[in-house]
Amino acid sequence: MMCKLYLAPIRGFTDAVYRNTFSEHFSGIDIAVAPFVTTHQGKRIRPALIRGLLPENNTGMPLIPQILSKDPEGFIRLATRLYDLGYGTVNWNLGCPFPMVANKQRGSGLLPYPDKIDSFLETVLPAIPNILSVKTRLGRRHGDEIFRVMPVFNRYPLKEIIIHPRVGIQMYEGKPDLETFEACLGLSAHPVVYNGDISSLDSFQGLSLRFPEVSRWMLGRGVLINPLLPEIIRNGQDIFPHKIEIIRQFHDALFQEYGKILCGPSHLLERMKGFWKYFALSFKDSRNIQKKIFKAKTARRYESVVKHFFESEARWSSTPGKFRG
Ligand SMILES: Cc1cc2nc3c(=O)[nH]c(=O)nc-3n(C[C@H](O)[C@H](O)[C@H](O)COP(=O)(O)O)c2cc1C
Numbered sequence: 001m002m003c004k005l006y007l008a009p010i011r012g013f014t015d016a017v018y019r020n021t022f023s024e025h026f027s028g029i030d031i032a033v034a035p036f037v038t039t040h041q042g043k044r045i046r047p048a049l050i051r052g053l054l055p056e057n058n059t060g061m062p063l064i065p066q067i068l069s070k071d072p073e074g075f076i077r078l079a080t081r082l083y084d085l086g087y088g089t090v091n092w093n094l095g096c097p098f099p100m101v102a103n104k105q106r107g108s109g110l111l112p113y114p115d116k117i118d119s120f121l122e123t124v125l126p127a128i129p130n131i132l133s134v135k136t137r138l139g140r141r142h143g144d145e146i147f148r149v150m151p152v153f154n155r156y157p158l159k160e161i162i163i164h165p166r167v168g169i170q171m172y173e174g175k176p177d178l179e180t181f182e183a184c185l186g187l188s189a190h191p192v193v194y195n196g197d198i199s200s201l202d203s204f205q206g207l208s209l210r211f212p213e214v215s216r217w218m219l220g221r222g223v224l225i226n227p228l229l230p231e232i233i234r235n236g237q238d239i240f241p242h243k244i245e246i247i248r249q250f251h252d253a254l255f256q257e258y259g260k261i262l263c264g265p266s267h268l269l270e271r272m273k274g275f276w277k278y279f280a281l282s283f284k285d286s287r288n289i290q291k292k293i294f295k296a297k298t299a300r301r302y303e304s305v306v307k308h309f310f311e312s313e314a315r316w317s318s319t320p321g322k323f324r325g
Contacts, residue, residue, distance in 0.1 A: 003208070005230050006162070007032035008195060008220030009066050009091075009135075012274060016057045017257045022223075023060030025250045028230025031062045033135065033162070033218070036093045039067065039074030045081055055086050064133060068093040070106050070116070072123040079128040087130060089159055094136040094149075097168035108140045108168030114148040121156045135162040135195075141169055143180045147187070154189040162193040162218055178210065191216060198222050199320050204233050224278035225320050243282075248310040251279065255303075265299040272302065281321030283314050 007014055007022075007029045019032050037049050051057065053065050065082050067090055069075045079090045094117070096107025103109060110117055125132060134153065139145030145167075153161055165181040166174065176196040185192050194211060195218035198204050204217065222229050227250060232238045240246065255272060262268045276293045280286035289309050296302040 002215065003233075004030045004216045005233065006030065006193060006195075006216065006218035007061070007223060007230075008218045009033045009035040009093075010220050010224065011035035012271075013224055013278075014220075016052045017261060018254065019058065019063070020060040021250065021253050021257050022227060025246070025253065026227050026231060028232075028234045029061055029219075029223075031064065033064045033066050033091050033133075036066045036068035036096065037078070039069040039071050039078050041071055041074055045078060050078075050081065050085070053082065053085065053087070063087070064089045064091050066091040066093050066135065068096055068101065068106055070104075070110060070120065072120055072127075075120075075124050076127045079124075079130050079132075083129045089131045089133055090128070091133045091135055091162070094134055095164055095168070097137070097140075097171050102140055102168050108137045111137065111140045111145045111149055111168070114152050117149060118152045118155075121152065125156055131159045132156075133159040133162065135164070137164050137166055137168055138177060138180050138184075139167045141167060143167055143177050146180065146184055150184060150187045154187070158190045160191040160193055160216065161188055162195055164195045166196065178207075182211070185211065185213065193218050195220065198229075198233075199225065200229070201232050201236070201238060221278060222320075224275070225281045243316050244310060244314045247279070247282065251275075251306065251310075269296065269299060269302055282317060284317045285315070286317070286321050289313065 005028055007019065014032065014035060022029070034053060037053070065087050067075055067078055082090055093107055094110055096102065098107070101107040101109060105113065105116065136146070136149070163181055163184055165176040165178060166172070181194065192214060193216040194207060194214050198207065198217060198219050199222040208214070219229060228240055228243060228246065254275065258271050259268050262271060273294055276290055280290045283289060292305050293302065296305050
């Protein structure tokens with residue numbers, strides 16, 4: 001079956017710079033969902049909020065913007081603005097696990113309240129020109145919360161339901177709950193996108209054997225760790241002999257591109273150190289390189305540590321390290 005690969009929204013990582021740079025160096029991703037933007041009640045939409053979503057800043061791959069909100073009016077206003085920018089589809093975030101978000105009944109915090117989801121969709125859907133897709137977890141506290149939410153989704157015309165089979169309070173701990181995901185597949189009137197812990201060709205193949213009816217797959221941290229993963233999945237085999245050089249070129253391009261937009265070397269360093277939490281896991285002895293990079297206090301020091309690593313220390317690991325957050 002032809003499968004469609006989605007790049008997951010990862011706030012602080014898969015922004016426009018990352019997505020554009022990614023698509024100059026790699027292929028395999030069909031479409032990305034952008035990290036969320038929030039609505040602000042009663043306020044006009046600040047240009048800075050949607051700068052990363054402007055079509056001229058997003059030339060690399062098709063994009064679905066994502067909105068985090070429980071306020072129908074704000075959602076309608078923002079979705080309509082995004083439609084005017086050319087976005088025929090927007091995604092509603094029902095998965096964000098962070099207590100600051102979830103405690104306010106946003107993101108995964110709405111999942112225990114199917115009636116609120118229902119009335120939100122009832123108000124929003126007839127009022128927006130876009131098609132709506134939804135990204136959800138199984139619940140906030142309990143995986144069975146989703147069983148009261150799926151019938152609500154089924155009553156509305158949605159493009160697709162992206163399911164990350166964990167609950168909010170798990171954050172990213174524990175294993176995805178594949179039994180409950182399977183039950184959701186059976187219940188959904190809409191196409192379902194699987195998302196969670198696809199970190200290698202093996203893990204992808206295991207999931208696609210288990211869920212042959214799924215043709216849409218979303219990859220997040222697995223791509224941050226190994227940006228060749230989508231191509232490897234597409235090819236059904238790992239045929240890249242010069243991975244370290246390929247990753248190095250990508251790293252250098254990211255460093256350069258972020259250098260153009262982030263003000264000051266400390267922001268740039270912080271951003272690049274964030275990426276290394278993931279990059280490092282593609283290599284043997286990942287702790288060691290992480291430590292050295294985190295210690296670098298200046299851009300010059302950072303560049304020399306990274307250069308040395310790529311030129312003489314880096315050894316590719318055939319089994320990527322474990323995700324941690
Ligand atoms: C640092 C971080 C930021 C994230 N930001 C978002 C976000 O803005 N919107 C969203 O729907 N999911 C967000 N997620 C969740 C991912 O999209 C994805 O559902 C999750 O990482 C599981 O998929 P993976 O195992 O392939 O990474 C974030 C995850 C992480 C680790």
